[in-house]
Amino acid sequence: MPVAFTRFPDLVKKEILDLMNCYDLFSFSETSKRSRSLSQRSAKLHKGNMEMMFGVLTEASLRFPYLKLTYSSTSHSTHELPTSLYLKFKDSKFEHLEKYLSVCHSSLFVNMTISMVFYCAPPFETAFLTLEHLAQLGYAMEECDIQSAPDNEAIVRTLMILKKAKNLYLNCEPTEDFKDSFDFKTPFTGSLENEKLLILSSKWVSAWYVINVFNMCCEITLFDSHFEESEVIKILKSWRIGSSIKYLRLAFVPAGSNEDFGAKMLEINAKPVPEAVNEDPNIPIPPVRSSWLLQQENTNVQVLISIEQPQHNREKMFFTMKKETKLLLEDNIPV
Structure with a gap:
């Protein structure tokens, strides 16, 4: 004869709830107010991460x-191995x-985080339908x-759909003829x-x-980038007026000598500094040709700007801009 769960001794109920994975525990908590109350202690034991991964299986062509x-638990002893579910695609x-x-x-699972790993492969439309659906649901994406x-198109749609994701890593190359065959500007109607x-x-x-689409991002790293020196100066001029960027890493082609670049930095009121600041003595600093300190207008935000020439490519310069937390003393700034 079936026995109601609530009639079990308290110790037995706790043991059963502690053995449940997060999905079953959540389903149980939704059955009644009393069930939710009983689930609260066990739910706090779940500390971990829920990861979503999109993929495409191939069977018989x-x-x-x-x-x-x-769901991967970092603290729940009964879930040392990840608990996985596979959802079917139906009705879009x-x-x-x-x-x-x-x-x-x-509110039960206060110690869980959520992340997404999307391996987009043909058919792309299915992947984007899923991304758009998740965005419409309003769930935070870590x-x-x-x-x-x-x-x-995958590049543009991904950036626009995931413009509110906390951390976004995009590994998608443009086509070889992208300069002549695709308009990357028009689709962007707002900032990420x-x-x-x-x-x-x-x-x-x-x-x-960088100025119009990435200006509200905090940290930006652009690998395999191809900027002109004039574009770098343009970015810095715009940043002075107003931007949320606290870190920017890219590569550019210098137009002249290091002294010529330094003169342009002085024109935008960037003050030269002896060298890049390294707060961790265990991390060596790569050779830096020059560094400057630039302050945003109407704020006290300062960034340290450094350029360096990579050993493997003498035609490019690495540009790094990062928020400077320590104000350098004026006595240390060469005139």
Whole structure:
């Protein structure tokens, strides 16, 4: 004869609830107010991360998109191995996705975080339908890792859909003819709001994007970038007027000598400093040709700007701009 769960001794109930994975515990907590109350202690034991991964399975020449949800616990002894679920794609969305994502955003599971790993592969449309659906649900996205084959539209759609993701890592190259065949500017109607933005193939990025699209991001790293020196100065002039960027890393082609670049920095009121500040003595500083301190207008925000020439490429310079927390004494600034 079935026995009501609430009639078990308290110790037995605690043991059963502690053995439940986060999905089952959440489902139990939704059955009644009393169930939710009973679940609170066990839910606090769940400290870990929920990861979503999009992929495409191939069976008998047919391709099936899937979404894998994995919960990894860092503290719950009964869940040393990750707990995974595979959701089916039906009617342009994955079934029961809202239900499982609600686990992370339930007040019960206060110690869980959520991240996304999206490996985009054909058909791209399925992947973007999923991304758009997640964005419409309004769930916070901690970390998104987007990878795909060369595709110009995929780059734009990904950045726009995930413009509020906390950390966004984009690994998608443009097509070889992107300069003549695709308009990267028109689709962007607003600024991204990522705390950290890393683009592994940035050859399509120009100063316009840094000023108008990336200006509300905090940390920006642009690998494989191809900026002109004039674009770097343009970015700095715009930053002085107003920008949320606290860190920027890119590569550019110098137009002249180091002295010529220094003269342009003086024109925008950037003060030269002896060398880059390194607060960690255990981390060596690479050779830096020159450094400057630049302050934003109407604020006390300062950034340290450094340029260095990589040993493997004498035609480019690495440019780094990072927020300076310590104000350098004027006595240490050469006139």
